Amino acid sequence: MRRDTLSRRSVLTLTSGFALASAGVASVVGNSAQNDEGTVSRESIVIREGTEEETTAYVTTADAEGPTAVVVGGMHGNEVAGYTAAGRIAEWTIDAGTLVAIPEANAAAIDRGTRNDAEGNNLNRQFPESETPDTELARAIWDVVSEYDPDVIVDLHESTGIYAGDPMDGVGQAIFHSAGEAATDAAADAADYVTQTAVDDPEFAFEIGPFSEPETDPSGLLAHKTARDLNADGFLAETLSTDVELETRVQWHTAIVERLLEGELLLDESDTGSASDDPTGEEPSESEPDEEPADDESGDDTDDSDGEEAASNESPVARIDLLPTWRSESALEPGETVTLDASNSDDPDGELVRYEWCIGDHGSFDETGETVEVTVSADGDHPVALRVVDDDGSTDIDRLTLSTNC
Numbered sequence: 001m002r003r004d005t006l007s008r009r010s011v012l013t014l015t016s017g018f019a020l021a022s023a024g025v026a027s028v029v030g031n032s033a034q035n036d037e038g039t040v041s042r043e044s045i046v047i048r049e050g051t052e053e054e055t056t057a058y059v060t061t062a063d064a065e066g067p068t069a070v071v072v073g074g075m076h077g078n079e080v081a082g083y084t085a086a087g088r089i090a091e092w093t094i095d096a097g098t099l100v101a102i103p104e105a106n107a108a109a110i111d112r113g114t115r116n117d118a119e120g121n122n123l124n125r126q127f128p129e130s131e132t133p134d135t136e137l138a139r140a141i142w143d144v145v146s147e148y149d150p151d152v153i154v155d156l157h158e159s160t161g162i163y164a165g166d167p168m169d170g171v172g173q174a175i176f177h178s179a180g181e182a183a184t185d186a187a188a189d190a191a192d193y194v195t196q197t198a199v200d201d202p203e204f205a206f207e208i209g210p211f212s213e214p215e216t217d218p219s220g221l222l223a224h225k226t227a228r229d230l231n232a233d234g235f236l237a238e239t240l241s242t243d244v245e246l247e248t249r250v251q252w253h254t255a256i257v258e259r260l261l262e263g264e265l266l267l268d269e270s271d272t273g274s275a276s277d278d279p280t281g282e283e284p285s286e287s288e289p290d291e292e293p294a295d296d297e298s299g300d301d302t303d304d305s306d307g308e309e310a311a312s313n314e315s316p317v318a319r320i321d322l323l324p325t326w327r328s329e330s331a332l333e334p335g336e337t338v339t340l341d342a343s344n345s346d347d348p349d350g351e352l353v354r355y356e357w358c359i360g361d362h363g364s365f366d367e368t369g370e371t372v373e374v375t376v377s378a379d380g381d382h383p384v385a386l387r388v389v390d391d392d393g394s395t396d397i398d399r400l401t402l403s404t405n406c
């Protein structure tokens with residue numbers, strides 16, 4: 001069911017990013033009206049019309065053929081940045097392919113400002129794989145998603161905790177992804193991109209993690225079902241909802257989606273062993289998954305953490321060593337050059353595919369390589385961080401502070 005006929009090289013190139021806009025989207029009932037803007041046509045699909053769950057899917061189609069992407073927000077009604085960003089993305093102009101945006105998937109929960117609907121249903125648990133979705137709203141959304149049969153889906157969420165390799169501690173500032181090298185690489189690329197372009201504080205650097213395994217909790221996620229049932233590349237982005245301005249979080253989501261839709265995944269699809277090559281969408285499993293992560297939202301139930309990883313993949317271990325080994329990291333001379341060596345980092349069940357360095361406190365992992373040379377230019381403390389990425393997309397960070405002995 002791999003769509004070999006599609007050229008992913010001509011994908012969803014965003015013309016001017018955020019151009020266009022309000023004039024664009026027709027408030028049309030039904031699925032036939034178009035608002036032609038020359039390069040794209042737009043139509044709207046009303047979901048659950050006439051009910052309190054009524055919401056709209058916005059479909060933008062470029063003249064040029066290309067893949068199809070679905071972007072979803074508002075699966076949880078209190079995750080404001082996700083549905084705000086998705087609403088803006090619905091107005092994007094694209095150069096090729098088709099963009100389907102469902103900004104307010106759970107409109108009733110958004111109206112309430114709560115994670116779930118009035119009955120306590122968590123919409124993002126109503127999409128069991130290989131089965132009909134559990135609720136009318138979920139079935140209506142799935143009708144749209146499956147009709148468009150996307151090559152890629154991105155679902156936008158928020159969390160009150162930061163993901164640091166263990167979903168029990170939170171899933172914010174992370175991009176979770178479906179199995180396969182292409183999706184893993186695309187997620188890592190998007191995480192780097194948003195971190196470098198839109199994150200000031202290294203604490204908020206974006207990480208990546210694999211989707212939980214099929215048949216393990218949490219299950220019933222739309223992005224998982226789309227990846228596995230429709231053979232799409234799936235992504236679930238989580239921003240930190242606390243202590244960060246809404247507009248900043250919206251920009252993070254927007255940058256992630258922009259990068260994913262024009263990024264390496266799509267460009268390199270034909271050259272890499274991709275998720276699409278694996279008809280099961282499964283990853284190797286070596287152990288039982290973690291229990292369901294703790295609720296990290298101030299929401300109205302305890303069922304949280306979309307897309308977090310199961311424990312089937314053992315996390316890598318980052319390790320920075322200083323060379324020459326007889327030097328002390330805390331007793332350097334100003335002007336001295338040392339080598340930071342990551343070769344003793346390890347992945348217990350695979351191999352490391354990337355070594356990324358943040359030299360100084362600017363917050364970007366903008367150098368790569370197993371070793372880097374650093375010159376201590378001035379007196380004082382100079383923090384460095386190493387992030388390693390393994391072949392399952394899991395990451396670990398080691399930190400070191402280079403200090404002069406004054």
Ligand SMILES: [Zn+2]
Nearest residue numbers: 076079157158
């Ligand atoms: Zn959520």
